[in-house]
Amino acid sequence: MSRWLGLVALTAAALVLAVVLGPAHVALADLTSSDIVRTLRVPRALLALLVGGSLAVAGTSLQALVRNPLADPFLLGLSGGAGLGAVLALALHVGGPWGLPVAAFAGALGAMALVYRLGLVGGAQLDPRILLLAGVAVGAFAGAITTAIVSLAEAAQLRNAFLWLWGGLSGASWNTVFVMAAYIPVPLIVLYAAARPLDLLALGEEPATHLGADVEPLKRRVYLAASLLTAAAVAVSGVIGFVGLIVPHIARLVWGHRHRSLFPAAFLGGGTLLLFADTAARVSVAPRELPVGIVTALVGVPLFAALLRRWTRG
Amino acid sequence: MSDGEGAELLAVRGVTYRYPGAPADAVADVSLAVQPGECHAVLGPNGSGKTTLIRLALGLVHPSTGSAEIAGRPAAAWPRRELARVVGVVAQREDNLFPQRVRETVLLGRYAHLPLWGGERAEDHAAVDRALERCDALQLAGRGLWTLSGGEYQRVRVARALAQEPRLLILDEPTVSLDVRHEMELFELVRALVDTHGLAAVMITHHVNLAARFADRVLLLAGGRPAAQGAPSAVLTRETVERVFDWPVAIEPFDGRPQMIPLRQPKEPT
Numbered sequence: 338m339s340r341w342l343g344l345v346a347l348t349a350a351a352l353v354l355a356v357v358l359g360p361a362h363v364a365l366a367d368l369t370s371s372d373i374v375r376t377l378r379v380p381r382a383l384l385a386l387l388v389g390g391s392l393a394v395a396g397t398s399l400q401a402l403v404r405n406p407l408a409d410p411f412l413l414g415l416s417g418g419a420g421l422g423a424v425l426a427l428a429l430h431v432g433g434p435w436g437l438p439v440a441a442f443a444g445a446l447g448a449m450a451l452v453y454r455l456g457l458v459g460g461a462q463l464d465p466r467i468l469l470l471a472g473v474a475v476g477a478f479a480g481a482i483t484t485a486i487v488s489l490a491e492a493a494q495l496r497n498a499f500l501w502l503w504g505g506l507s508g509a510s511w512n513t514v515f516v517m518a519a520y521i522p523v524p525l526i527v528l529y530a531a532a533r534p535l536d537l538l539a540l541g542e543e544p545a546t547h548l549g550a551d552v553e554p555l556k557r558r559v560y561l562a563a564s565l566l567t568a569a570a571v572a573v574s575g576v577i578g579f580v581g582l583i584v585p586h587i588a589r590l591v592w593g594h595r596h597r598s599l600f601p602a603a604f605l606g607g608g609t610l611l612l613f614a615d616t617a618a619r620v621s622v623a624p625r626e627l628p629v630g631i632v633t634a635l636v637g638v639p640l641f642a643a644l645l646r647r648w649t650r651g
Numbered sequence: 652m653s654d655g656e657g658a659e660l661l662a663v664r665g666v667t668y669r670y671p672g673a674p675a676d677a678v679a680d681v682s683l684a685v686q687p688g689e690c691h692a693v694l695g696p697n698g699s700g701k702t703t704l705i706r707l708a709l710g711l712v713h714p715s716t717g718s719a720e721i722a723g724r725p726a727a728a729w730p731r732r733e734l735a736r737v738v739g740v741v742a743q744r745e746d747n748l749f750p751q752r753v754r755e756t757v758l759l760g761r762y763a764h765l766p767l768w769g770g771e772r773a774e775d776h777a778a779v780d781r782a783l784e785r786c787d788a789l790q791l792a793g794r795g796l797w798t799l800s801g802g803e804y805q806r807v808r809v810a811r812a813l814a815q816e817p818r819l820l821i822l823d824e825p826t827v828s829l830d831v832r833h834e835m836e837l838f839e840l841v842r843a844l845v846d847t848h849g850l851a852a853v854m855i856t857h858h859v860n861l862a863a864r865f866a867d868r869v870l871l872l873a874g875g876r877p878a879a880q881g882a883p884s885a886v887l888t889r890e891t892v893e894r895v896f897d898w899p900v901a902i903e904p905f906d907g908r909p910q911m912i913p914l915r916q917p918k919e920p921t
Contacts, residue, residue, distance in 0.1 A: 549735030
């Protein structure tokens with residue numbers, strides 16, 4: 338119980354910090370009346386919570402699905418597809434507040450469909466190993482086209498595209514928060530309902546079948562739900578790395594390997610990490626802003642290295 | 652029911668199966684009928700189709716000819732959750748992707764009994780305790796799987812299958828890499844479960860002598876085909892065993908069961 342209290346307290350602290358701190362000084366007494374707080378900081382903080390939580394849950398479920406503890410939400414080619422969609426939208430000057438997110442979402446869905454189709458080449462069974470290979474191949478292919486487009490683009494566009502690819506929450510608004518909040522419950526519920534059979538899958542597909550899991554539909558549901566979560570996250574915030582890799586591992590260390598506890602812990606943990614990272618991205622080089630993916634990588638890589646050491650020591 | 656086969660827990664009739672792209676049938680025209688309270692052994696050399704037969708029996712692969720029924724229902728027609736309440740399987744291999752404790756892994760055996768959204772109930776924990784106790788593994792409950800010896804680990808896996816509260820227990824080479832004591836303990840455990848709890852058991856093994864001593868009926872496979880089938884003393888004759896295992900043997904009775912002694916066959920130094 339104290340683990341949950343600690344995590345919720347940490348999330349609350351991250352939310353408060355994200356609202357109080359910023360490049361513009363807002364006195365504590367003016368917090369509730371400030372337009373900056375109401376229209377910028379609060380929706381941005383809520384979006385960070387939803388995006389970070391989604392990425393961490395997607396990473397947790399994909400690690401169980403491909404049975405590889407080093408899997409992360411972007412391993413399966415979605416970032417490449419989303420990046421291609423976003424860069425196409427920038428290059429073609431698709432306007433409006435929703436032009437870029439919709440294009441990125443469409444790109445991610447395209448990559449997801451392609452990887453899923455390739456994952457089924459072996460027959461009626463979805464092979465997680467082929468899924469991994471297909472994800473890497475589709476991601477590399479989309480990345481090559483993306484780079485080709487960027488190399489032909491004008492300088493200003495190129496900078497935008499480059500920054501977008503590293504992730505950022507500066508596009509946050511109440512509308513994006515509402516869209517995310519309406520969208521993510523369905524894939525989250527699908528994954529939570531799969532929590533117990535995912536525990537079984539850790540033993541292998543056939544042992545899981547013997548214990549009563551319907552492995553084929555399980556794999557499909559988990560792949561699609563995790564991909565849809567990731568696609569939405571990448572559409573509103575670009576490619577934010579390491580949240581979906583590191584947070585599941587920390588959650589496993591503290592909560593064990595049962596997905597019914599892991600999923601909520603990963604959601605809160607991912608949201609909290611991204612809140613802290615985004616606050617750092619906004620204030621560390623104010624008035625400019627770092628892409629938040631750089632902060633998560635700067636924090637995440639050393640953490641990951643420490644985890645790897647732990648892992649190899651057993 | 653009218654033809655008297657209603658009591659059969661497992662009824663495999665004349666199944667044949669060839670893996671896609673394989674040059675020969677992995678299993679050809681094999682039958683296996685298991686009643687409650689019986690202990691069966693499926694014997695045969697490596698690659699004789701023992702594991703494939705089990706996959707056919709469980710409906711995991713579909714025979715090109717023949718049929719497999721569990722409790723009167725085609726094996727492939729069972730929803731997996733329901734089947735897991737009838738048949739418990741200790742597979743040859745499993746992974747330990749994430750480190751677990753003994754009680755956690757045995758609790759996985761309750762999956763088929765749990766409601767979709769609710770948590771584990773008192774009866775589930777009671778079933779776990781009961782299964783651990785029957786396998787003499789209650790004292791291991793708090794241990795990490797990675798700290799167990801090979802024999803302890805197999806007992807825990809049998810306990811997980813028992814936590815499913817099945818009527819039929821299938822064990823695929825459960826004593827590979829176990830020493831004599833742990834091997835005997837496991838066979839005694841399975842035999843006791845059959846005798847005192849009315850379970851049916853099918854053990855896949857290549858231990859001719861242990862199969863002969865513990866099983867009521869033996870199915871001897873050779874190259875996917877049944878070489879002999881029936882009571883151990885009828886199946887394990889010198890001629891049959893030599894033909895199937897391709898090695899000269901002597902067969903001696905012990906405790907009323909045939910026991911095989913492989914003969915030396917020294918080669919002249921070249």
